[in-house]
Amino acid sequence: MMRTKLLSLVPRATVACRHMSSATKLTTVEVNDKTGIATLTMNRPPVNGLNLELLRDLQQSIEEIEGNKSCGLILTSSNPTIFSAGLDILEMYKPDKERIRAFWTQLQDVWLALYGSSVPTAAAINGHSPAGGCLLAASCEYRVMLPKFTIGLNETQLGIVAPQWFMSTYLSILPRREAERSLNQGRMFTTEEALRVGLVDEIASSKEEALAKCADFIATFAKVNPLARSLTKQQFRSADLQQLENERVQDLEKFLFFINQPAVQKGLGIYLESLKKKSKN
Ligand SMILES: CCCCCCCCCC/C=C\CC(=O)SCCNC(=O)CCNC(=O)[C@H](O)C(C)(C)COP(=O)(O)OP(=O)(O)OC[C@H]1O[C@@H](n2cnc3c(N)ncnc32)[C@H](O)[C@@H]1OP(=O)(O)O
Numbered sequence: 001m002m003r004t005k006l007l008s009l010v011p012r013a014t015v016a017c018r019h020m021s022s023a024t025k026l027t028t029v030e031v032n033d034k035t036g037i038a039t040l041t042m043n044r045p046p047v048n049g050l051n052l053e054l055l056r057d058l059q060q061s062i063e064e065i066e067g068n069k070s071c072g073l074i075l076t077s078s079n080p081t082i083f084s085a086g087l088d089i090l091e092m093y094k095p096d097k098e099r100i101r102a103f104w105t106q107l108q109d110v111w112l113a114l115y116g117s118s119v120p121t122a123a124a125i126n127g128h129s130p131a132g133g134c135l136l137a138a139s140c141e142y143r144v145m146l147p148k149f150t151i152g153l154n155e156t157q158l159g160i161v162a163p164q165w166f167m168s169t170y171l172s173i174l175p176r177r178e179a180e181r182s183l184n185q186g187r188m189f190t191t192e193e194a195l196r197v198g199l200v201d202e203i204a205s206s207k208e209e210a211l212a213k214c215a216d217f218i219a220t221f222a223k224v225n226p227l228a229r230s231l232t233k234q235q236f237r238s239a240d241l242q243q244l245e246n247e248r249v250q251d252l253e254k255f256l257f258f259i260n261q262p263a264v265q266k267g268l269g270i271y272l273e274s275l276k277k278k279s280k281n
Helices: 052-067 097-115 132-139 164-171 176-185 191-197 207-219 226-246 248-259 262-280
Strands: 017-021 027-032 037-042 072-077 121-125 142-145 150-152
Touching: 027 052, 037 052, 037 207, 052 097, 072 207, 097 132, 097 164, 097 226, 097 248, 121 132, 121 207, 132 150, 132 164, 142 191, 142 207, 150 191, 164 176, 164 226, 226 248, 248 262
Parallel strands: 037 072, 072 121, 121 142
Antiparallel strands: 017 027, 027 037
16 A cells, blocks of 8 residues: 655644555545544545546545544545535436446445445535535535535426435435425525534534544544444444435436436536536626
């Protein structure tokens, strides 16, 4: 395993990090030698759109962290204003038949790996986090967010439907009434609103502070028996995980049927155009 000191890239307070993987390029994993906590950083400019390759790298990184006995996982972004823009719409608009199957299957795999991770997980949400970005953050056990950003499952605003496992993820955090209403509305929460409803646990004023708060959360498990902790977590999450495991193929087929509807394709095309126009102004 490659061991590189990355002192220039980490906060001063951090003593040393093992840089475990960078060959994947779209994600990096750094393990703090002192705390044993791994920071998994998404790095796909311009907006960390979740395409097939980023999803593959995310899964590989989660597996790497599971395999190397890290004490916890913090998910964050290298982009200073965007945690993740969610699924890369280009994967779903006029899709290639084979690739879109691989893409959705890979998204299922990432969710199963992250939501079902045996290590404590936290998200340092250092930027906007719509839709699939929110799903990733919500799959973690703890969330710390920076001010002046937005987060939420906004699928209905795009004319698409969040599948059952997105809903289960929301329901693992939010009261049922709030989860149902905000999913139906496709509501994006400001950082302060997200804190108020419990979608995020804390607000931090900088990325460094967010990472430190996530590390503090993970440290709360330091004296808890790791097997007892992870089996307890598994019991809480197993019904959600099992449901997708049992229905993976049907879930994929539903997605393909839905996404290939002419009206859905038309809506995605209009939405993409509006994003492009906005970025040119
Ligand atoms: C019955 C059950 C059936 C089940 C059916 C299942 C159906 C599917 C479920 C799908 C689930 C999840 C959906 C998603 O995750 S869809 C993605 C949703 N994401 C969004 O709505 C976010 C859109 N983006 C933004 O709001 C903004 O870009 C931003 C993230 C706030 C950043 O703003 P910014 O001003 O910093 O950057 P901006 O100029 O807007 O963008 C820069 C370039 O990036 C392009 N872009 C942005 N987001 C995406 C994206 N998600 N996919 C692809 N491309 C994106 C944008 O177009 C700009 O490109 P360019 O520079 O003009 O070329």
